[in-house]
Amino acid sequence: MSADERAGQLLMVGLGSGTSRTSLDALVARRHLGGVILLGGWTAGLDAVRATTRHLAGLASTADTAGLGLLLAADQEGGAVQQLRGDGFSRMPSARVQDQGSPAGLTADATRWAAQLRAAGINVNLAPVADTVPTSIGRANGPIGQYDRQYSSNPDRVSRMVSAFIAGMRAGGVAATVKHFPGIGRITGNTDVTARGITDGTTTVNDPYLEPFRTGIQDGVELVMVGSAIYSRIDAGTNAVFSKAIVTDLLRDRLSYDGVAITDDVGAARAVAAVPVGERATRFIEAGGDITLTARPSTVPAMHDAITTKARTDPAFARQVAAATTRVVDLKLRMGLAHCP
Numbered sequence: 001m002s003a004d005e006r007a008g009q010l011l012m013v014g015l016g017s018g019t020s021r022t023s024l025d026a027l028v029a030r031r032h033l034g035g036v037i038l039l040g041g042w043t044a045g046l047d048a049v050r051a052t053t054r055h056l057a058g059l060a061s062t063a064d065t066a067g068l069g070l071l072l073a074a075d076q077e078g079g080a081v082q083q084l085r086g087d088g089f090s091r092m093p094s095a096r097v098q099d100q101g102s103p104a105g106l107t108a109d110a111t112r113w114a115a116q117l118r119a120a121g122i123n124v125n126l127a128p129v130a131d132t133v134p135t136s137i138g139r140a141n142g143p144i145g146q147y148d149r150q151y152s153s154n155p156d157r158v159s160r161m162v163s164a165f166i167a168g169m170r171a172g173g174v175a176a177t178v179k180h181f182p183g184i185g186r187i188t189g190n191t192d193v194t195a196r197g198i199t200d201g202t203t204t205v206n207d208p209y210l211e212p213f214r215t216g217i218q219d220g221v222e223l224v225m226v227g228s229a230i231y232s233r234i235d236a237g238t239n240a241v242f243s244k245a246i247v248t249d250l251l252r253d254r255l256s257y258d259g260v261a262i263t264d265d266v267g268a269a270r271a272v273a274a275v276p277v278g279e280r281a282t283r284f285i286e287a288g289g290d291i292t293l294t295a296r297p298s299t300v301p302a303m304h305d306a307i308t309t310k311a312r313t314d315p316a317f318a319r320q321v322a323a324a325t326t327r328v329v330d331l332k333l334r335m336g337l338a339h340c341p
Helices: 003-009 025-031 046-057 103-119 155-171 208-218 244-254 277-287 297-313 315-334
Strands: 011-016 035-039 071-074 076-078 177-181 223-226 260-263 292-294
Touching (some): 003 011, 003 025, 003 297, 003 315, 025 297, 035 046, 046 103, 177 208, 223 244, 244 260, 260 292, 277 292, 277 315, 292 297
Parallel strands (some): 035 071
């Protein structure tokens, strides 16, 4: 793979529901992109989504994507966060409601939901949520508790349901993602819309709230999404996505995760707005991460250029890019999106 191709595999870009399915064609080709996420609420049903994903999957080619298929993702958690709706998609209850049933029941439901995603051409679900919101915060937690996105306030219960959801996704042929590492249940601000109230002063490297993530990793979850909150007792003043102490020392070394790490959105998120666009990608890779997710296609050129430029001048960074690309390609091999010659 060329340097440009390696950089492209480390980027995932958003396609809005009101946008033409062809709007990313030139960007995928020129920047050799490895993935697309459907954003904005797709409500026209399975057939409409399938028409879009069929087109996107057809963009993969030897010339444009190094012969690698695209990761085609959606946020399909349930409740307030279900991007794909309409005919062909079950109405998914929130995680709090999912938690009222048994783990076996959730696995059965998730298997059905995954089959629907697969039929729509989606191969990655950016779910389940592994965050634990303590009862002392509850709905004051802006990103999770306010929307009932957490399974429980008990991390052991969250672990069981996370495991059950992952099992269902796998049975239905869809890669799962635990998020938002190392947990955004103890903050009040939503990192998507504010840089205030996003510092967690409680979580440590051996915190019990890490258990749902550990469970997902032990279950072989395909991706881990790193959040943009700040953890003063782990790496004060640094957003998790840019923290080596969190991505490498905690996630990869302490929790023994050797799979693909992806950012939460860092294209439009207010939590990282002060960081130059290109650096959002390079700093994540330097921290030990792999795929930078951006909701804004306009940010892709700066991110891609930053990765390739830094790789040319910094041998250590170039080795990190190579390692990250290897993890992505390995995932695609396991998903049938790449083939060894």
